[in-house]
Amino acid sequence: TGFTTLDYGFVNTAATKSSITYIDGDEGILRYRGYPIGELASGKTFLEVAYLLIYGELPTAEQHADFDQRIRRHTLLHEDLRRFFDSLPRDAHPMSALSSAVSALSTYYEDDHDPHDPESVELQTVRLLAKLPVIAAYAHKKSIGQSFLYPDNSLSFVENYLQLNFGLQSEPYEMNPTMVRALEQLLILHADHEQNASTSTVRLVGSTEANLFASVSAGIHALSGPLHGGANEAVLQMLRGIRDSGEGVQRFVERVKRKEKGVRLMGFGHRVYKNYDPRAKIVKEAADDVLQALGVQDELLDIAKELEQVALQDEYFIERKLYPNVDFYTGVIYKAMGFPERMFTVLFAIGRLPGWIAHWREMIADPQTKIGRPQQLYVGPTERHLP
Ligand code: CMC
Numbered sequence: 535t536g537f538t539t540l541d542y543g544f545v546n547t548a549a550t551k552s553s554i555t556y557i558d559g560d561e562g563i564l565r566y567r568g569y570p571i572g573e574l575a576s577g578k579t580f581l582e583v584a585y586l587l588i589y590g591e592l593p594t595a596e597q598h599a600d601f602d603q604r605i606r607r608h609t610l611l612h613e614d615l616r617r618f619f620d621s622l623p624r625d626a627h628p629m630s631a632l633s634s635a636v637s638a639l640s641t642y643y644e645d646d647h648d649p650h651d652p653e654s655v656e657l658q659t660v661r662l663l664a665k666l667p668v669i670a671a672y673a674h675k676k677s678i679g680q681s682f683l684y685p686d687n688s689l690s691f692v693e694n695y696l697q698l699n700f701g702l703q704s705e706p707y708e709m710n711p712t713m714v715r716a717l718e719q720l721l722i723l724h725a726d727h728e729q730n731a732s733t734s735t736v737r738l739v740g741s742t743e744a745n746l747f748a749s750v751s752a753g754i755h756a757l758s759g760p761l762h763g764g765a766n767e768a769v770l771q772m773l774r775g776i777r778d779s780g781e782g783v784q785r786f787v788e789r790v791k792r793k794e795k796g797v798r799l800m801g802f803g804h805r806v807y808k809n810y811d812p813r814a815k816i817v818k819e820a821a822d823d824v825l826q827a828l829g830v831q832d833e834l835l836d837i838a839k840e841l842e843q844v845a846l847q848d849e850y851f852i853e854r855k856l857y858p859n860v861d862f863y864t865g866v867i868y869k870a871m872g873f874p875e876r877m878f879t880v881l882f883a884i885g886r887l888p889g890w891i892a893h894w895r896e897m898i899a900d901p902q903t904k905i906g907r908p909q910q911l912y913v914g915p916t917e918r919h920l921p
Pocket residue numbers: 543730760761762763764765790797798799800801802803804805806854856859860861
């Protein structure tokens with residue numbers, strides 16, 4: 535149309551309408567389909583919230599039972615896909631393994647990936663929800679050299695994941711209800727966040743009518759970066775760095791403020807929240823409770839709290855409205871649960887999956903959807919010719 539606005543990072547440009555998630559960044563409000571995040575996190579299961587995001591309403595008891603059963607029926611991976619992990623290097627990052635295996639999933643279901651066939655979309659939805667935790671657990675087992683377990687469909691979604699992840703073939707896995715509930719809550723907190731980078735990626739890829747597996751695989755890669763979901767792993771590395779170097783919180787914060795190359799306060803700041811991230815508030819409270827219930831003491835939690843306190847009183851952070859985000863305290867909890875750092879972002883991906891699916895489906899169903907195709911301002915040479 536002859537008029538192009540330059541908007542690095544899409545700070546001001548909406549690419550779609552959406553009725554899934556509402557955020558008020560100034561007030562620190564987050565709601566899924568109208569329900570405040572705090573209510574959902576304390577009173578619902580992850581699958582109920584997944585249903586809410588994808589279908590728009592909380593499930594009735596009957597709908598919930600049906601959804602849960604359908605997911606349980608699809609947990610098994612094709613044996614060849616199980617063996618797919620053999621071809622990856624032992625030290626593959628679990629996020630790369632996760633994305634690769636989800637991408638490979640599309641090769642198993644090529645006959646029914648039509649984005650405009652509702653039955654096929656429904657099947658892909660259930661398959662992905664059922665199989666991602668299994669793939670995630672195998673990515674973990676692969677990285678520690680342990681054999682893979684088969685899913686146990688008598689277990690709930692979260693229980694199954696924990697058993698696949700921590701269980702051993704040689705001994706029964708003892709379920710810890712504190713861990714189950716805490717993980718359920720953390721997954722809910724991550725389940726959607728409107729047009730973040732990975733969701734926007736899923737939508738952009740999906741706008742070409744590529745299938746759901748391909749779109750989600752791309753979303754997982756987008757999530758892996760340290761400025762996005764990868765921040766939870768980066769926070770732990772930062773906290774360990776502060777502890778091991780002995781430099782102290784104050785000196786570290788000074789380096790952040792001097793903008794030393796590569797030094798940011800990870801787990802702080804957000805494009806949308808200019809007030810406390812409501813998820814971070816819930817996670818911070820959970821961190822104390824979970825560590826206590828699991829009988830774990832971790833000096834990294836003390837360092838995190840000190841860091842938060844110092845930053846919140848400092849002009850640099852006040853001026854720029856930088857507060858802890860969801861990733862600041864999650865790593866400490868995952869660590870207490872026994873997850874290695876490289877698995878933290880994988881947990882984020884499992885949590886975010888219902889959001890990605892909900893957005894992909896909303897986009898496919900929206901008659902206004904067009905292929906995503908940003909503009910540019912060309913700043914290269916004007917016309918020139920070969921000598
Ligand atoms: N530490 C130090 N300074 C920061 C930080 C930080 N974590 N975040 C922003 N700033 C400064 C930035 O240097 C800039 O300063 P100045 O105005 O002097 O140039 C100002 O604050 C504005 O920052 P920005 O980079 O323009 O903000 P953005 O909206 O583009 O970036 C962000 C948002 C989340 C990428 C960024 O805050 C950041 O890098 N945070 C650390 C990584 C992180 O925790 N990411 C997780 C985000 S929440 C969950 C998720 O999406 O996965």
